[in-house]
Amino acid sequence: MKLKHFVTLATITVFGLSANTASASSQNDAYNACKSHVSELHDGQANIKLKKIRKKKGNIEVKVKVNTNGDRFTALCIVARDGTLTYSNGNEIVAKN
Numbered sequence: 001m002k003l004k005h006f007v008t009l010a011t012i013t014v015f016g017l018s019a020n021t022a023s024a025s026s027q028n029d030a031y032n033a034c035k036s037h038v039s040e041l042h043d044g045q046a047n048i049k050l051k052k053i054r055k056k057k058g059n060i061e062v063k064v065k066v067n068t069n070g071d072r073f074t075a076l077c078i079v080a081r082d083g084t085l086t087y088s089n090g091n092e093i094v095a096k097n
Contacts, residue, residue, distance in 0.1 A: 026060065027053050027055075027060055029079075030053070030060040030062050030077070030079040031050060031053060031062050031064075033077070033079055033083075033085055034062040034064060034075075034077035034079065034085065034087070035048050035064065037077065037085055037087055038064060038066055038075055038077070038087065041087075042066070042068050045068055045069065046066050046067065046068045047066070047067040047068070048064050048065070048066055048067075049064060049065045050062070050063075050064055050065075051063040051064055051065050051074060058080075058081050059078050059079060059080050059081070060078070060079045061076065061077070061078050062076070062077040062078075062079065063075070063076055063077075064077070066089070073089055074089075075087065075088065075089040076088045076089075
């Protein structure tokens with residue numbers, strides 16, 4: 001009886017860990033896409049740091065702090081399920097497929 005409970009608990013733990021890993025991977029991909037897009041817009045001269053990342057309505061929102069030659073601002077990238085990236089730094093909104 002005890003062995004059966006142990007096997008069940010181990011199975012739940014393994015499946016739980018694999019679900020979290022898949023979720024973290026997609027958030028990591030969204031952050032990397034946002035970081036490369038912001039860097040591309042500022043000719044690679046931007047220092048980019050993650051501020052906040054969250055899933056909202058199926059999309060992943062990535063907030064980053066950007067420092068370009070003393071100019072500092074917070075930018076928001078929204079990565080949709082299909083991979084479309086929308087970037088906003090407060091003034092401009094750029095969509096990229």
